[in-house]
Amino acid sequence: MTDAQGSRPDGDRIATQTSGQSFETMRDEELVLLAQEHHDDPAAFAELYRRHLPHVYRFLLARLGETQAAQDATAQTFLAALEGIGNYRASGAFGAWLMMIARNKAADDFRTRRTTVMLDAAAELPATAPSTEQQVVTRLQLQEVLGAMRALSPERAEALSLRIFVGMSIAEISKVMDKREAAVKMLVYRALEDLRQRLGYGIEAEP
Amino acid sequence: MSDDRTHDEQLSSPSTDSGVSQRADALESFLTALENDVESDASPQRDRSSIVTSDADTAFARRLVVLGANIAPDADFATRLHELIEQNIRDHSQVGNITLVQSAGNGSAGVASDATNPRRQRIARSLSHFRRLRPLWAAMAALLLLALLVALPAAQAGVKRSICLGSVCISWGTPPQATTPAHGAPTPTPLPSVLDLAGRTTLAQARAQSTFPVRLPTYPPDLGQPSYVFEQDLHGDAVILVWDDRTTASRSSLSLFELSSGVFLYKFTASPIAVTKVHGQQAFWTSGPYQVELQDGTYDTRWVVTGHALIWAEGNITYRLETTLSLAEAVRIAESLR
Numbered sequence: 343m344t345d346a347q348g349s350r351p352d353g354d355r356i357a358t359q360t361s362g363q364s365f366e367t368m369r370d371e372e373l374v375l376l377a378q379e380h381h382d383d384p385a386a387f388a389e390l391y392r393r394h395l396p397h398v399y400r401f402l403l404a405r406l407g408e409t410q411a412a413q414d415a416t417a418q419t420f421l422a423a424l425e426g427i428g429n430y431r432a433s434g435a436f437g438a439w440l441m442m443i444a445r446n447k448a449a450d451d452f453r454t455r456r457t458t459v460m461l462d463a464a465a466e467l468p469a470t471a472p473s474t475e476q477q478v479v480t481r482l483q484l485q486e487v488l489g490a491m492r493a494l495s496p497e498r499a500e501a502l503s504l505r506i507f508v509g510m511s512i513a514e515i516s517k518v519m520d521k522r523e524a525a526v527k528m529l530v531y532r533a534l535e536d537l538r539q540r541l542g543y544g545i546e547a548e549p
Numbered sequence: 550m551s552d553d554r555t556h557d558e559q560l561s562s563p564s565t566d567s568g569v570s571q572r573a574d575a576l577e578s579f580l581t582a583l584e585n586d587v588e589s590d591a592s593p594q595r596d597r598s599s600i601v602t603s604d605a606d607t608a609f610a611r612r613l614v615v616l617g618a619n620i621a622p623d624a625d626f627a628t629r630l631h632e633l634i635e636q637n638i639r640d641h642s643q644v645g646n647i648t649l650v651q652s653a654g655n656g657s658a659g660v661a662s663d664a665t666n667p668r669r670q671r672i673a674r675s676l677s678h679f680r681r682l683r684p685l686w687a688a689m690a691a692l693l694l695l696a697l698l699v700a701l702p703a704a705q706a707g708v709k710r711s712i713c714l715g716s717v718c719i720s721w722g723t724p725p726q727a728t729t730p731a732h733g734a735p736t737p738t739p740l741p742s743v744l745d746l747a748g749r750t751t752l753a754q755a756r757a758q759s760t761f762p763v764r765l766p767t768y769p770p771d772l773g774q775p776s777y778v779f780e781q782d783l784h785g786d787a788v789i790l791v792w793d794d795r796t797t798a799s800r801s802s803l804s805l806f807e808l809s810s811g812v813f814l815y816k817f818t819a820s821p822i823a824v825t826k827v828h829g830q831q832a833f834w835t836s837g838p839y840q841v842e843l844q845d846g847t848y849d850t851r852w853v854v855t856g857h858a859l860i861w862a863e864g865n866i867t868y869r870l871e872t873t874l875s876l877a878e879a880v881r882i883a884e885s886l887r
Contacts, residue, residue, distance in 0.1 A: 391631055399622040413626055420630065421824060483616055506610065507617035509584060512577060531573035531606075538609045 365389040370436035377427055387427065391420055394437055397508045398444050404503035405448040407488040415447040422447070438517045441510070445500065445518060452496075490540045498533035505530045572606065579607045583614060748781040755780045755788050761809055761866055763788050768885035772803070803882075806869035825859075825876060827883045832861035834876050859883055 365373060365385055370393070376386035398419050403412040422443050430439060491499050500519060504510045505526075512530075516523045621627075755778050756763045766772055775790035792803040823834045835858045859870040859879040868886070872879050 388631060395627055395631075396621060399627075400617060400620045403620055404617070409623075413622070416622065417630060483612075484620070487613065487616060505580065506613045507620065527573050527577050528570070531569070531576050534576065534606055534610055534613075537613075538606065 374427065374430060374436055387424065390436065394440050397437065398440060400507040401441060401444055401503050402448055404488065404491060404507045405499060406451055407492050411451055415444065415451055418447050419444045435514060435517070437510070438514050441504065441508070441518045486541060487537070490537055493540055494533055494536055498529050498536060501526055501529035502533035502537065576606055576610060580610060580614070583611060748779045750778050750780045752778045759786045759788055761786060761807070763807060764886040765790070766805070766882045766885045767887050768882050802873060804871040808867040808869070809865065825880060827859070827861040827880055828863070830861065832859060832883070834859050834879070
């Protein structure tokens with residue numbers, strides 16, 4: 343998984359470990375071990391948070407379609423991860439484990455949501471778009487896409503969100519969704535096709 | 550792997566239309582190539598048109614990838630949550646110690662309450678000991694994390710957020726009315742405000758008329774029957790039980806709201822809220838004075854209590870325990886409902 347934003351939420355405040363090895367160069371599993379063994383030191387978990395926040399948030403926004411719900415679910419995901427990290431065992435990718443939590447939080451939101459929410463995802467787009475015109479176009483597209491995604495079957499929407507918006511591999515999604523890789527691949531394809539048809543080519547084809 | 554094969558999975562079986570399967574493979578190959586192209590590119594602004602798109606699906610996928618890459622959490626939200634995680638992990642020792650003192654009662658209070666105590670330092674160096682504390686620490690760290698998460702946004706004028714558990718939604722930020730009670734040590738509920746509630750009845754009548762079993766705390770053992778019982782129809786049954794403060798006749802010491810699934814109780818607060826657990830399930834703990842809004846279709850707003858409240862759900866019933874006692878005692882009371 344890569345962070346397409348490539349940005350840190352708070353600059354370069356993450357400290358380096360006393361051994362001199364930067365947290366930034368560590369693998370997730372190493373950071374998890376540090377977070378487990380030095381749980382009075384926030385740096386390891388904070389680095390995990392920094393690394394995975396964009397993915398968790400993108401997935402939850404894509405699934406829930408609404409900013410506040412996505413923020414709440416994101417906070418709950420990391421709270422649950424913080425609480426459960428002591429029990430996490432390196433049996434798989436930390437990102438996949440985190441995304442399983444996020445998936446459950448999204449499901450909780452769907453179960454408990456009582457009213458139809460307004461799509462306000464446009465506020466999520468960074469203010470660094472090339473131009474005002476392009477910003478508007480992009481926001482409209484995002485609103486359209488997130489709205490249409492809510493009409494997809496939950497499994498298709500999950501698979502598409504994880505593959506396209508989060509950038510997880512088919513193998514990683516297979517673990518998160520507990521499905522065969524071939525099935526995940528098909529879910530992604532069907533979701534994409536379904537979404538494209540629902541949008542009626544709402545996003546213009548590339549020139 | 551799941552055996553619950555969906556339509557999409559069945560489509561991936563050998564009998565599947567090979568054309569569809571091939572297109573799915575082609576899409577995946579395209580996405581992989583797109584990622585590799587982006588990852589190997591030092592410049593994030595590089596024109597991605599070098600990736601050849603073969604059909605409408607891949608063109609659409611490419612646009613989605615670009616669109617998704619533009620989704621980022623609000624910078625303030627990300628920074629605030631990040632800082633709070635760091636702060637709360639740093640504070641965990643103190644929080645964990647408080648838990649030890651309150652819940653263990655094992656004579657370790659002197660150790661736990663003094664971070665500079667050599668015994669405390671030895672404990673800190675002992676991973677095995679910390680592992681025993683970890684569940685407590687994790688729970689309390691999460692508790693304080695959300696407390697600060699909620700408290701800080703409240704200071705931002707105009708920002709309103711909410712979180713729901715069962716029938717109770719808590720919003721923070723600017724209250725719907727201009728004035729908010731000053732924070733401070735919680736005080737028992739003034740009795741007149743409780744007696745203003747409509748629907749006063751008896752426990753027997755409430756139990757006979759309610760659509761759900763009305764439960765009572767069995768802790769503390771000498772708590773006894775509630776002093777007052779109210780039953781209201783708020784698009785669902787709401788039963789409110791109030792116990793007098795034995796030391797101050799004009800105040801109540803404990804109240805318990807039992808809310809069926811149709812009821813909404815909105816709580817506006819600038820006070821910290823926190824996450825804890827009742828019977829292993831998520832619960833909220835709120836502190837200090839706040840404003841409660843009972844939604845009865847007309848959005849009637851009432852000021853009801855000034856105290857701590859523990860909110861949790863069991864099945865379709867949401868409970869809200871108002872008390873001046875500590876969190877540990879409140880959880881004990883909550884888990885004693887019978």
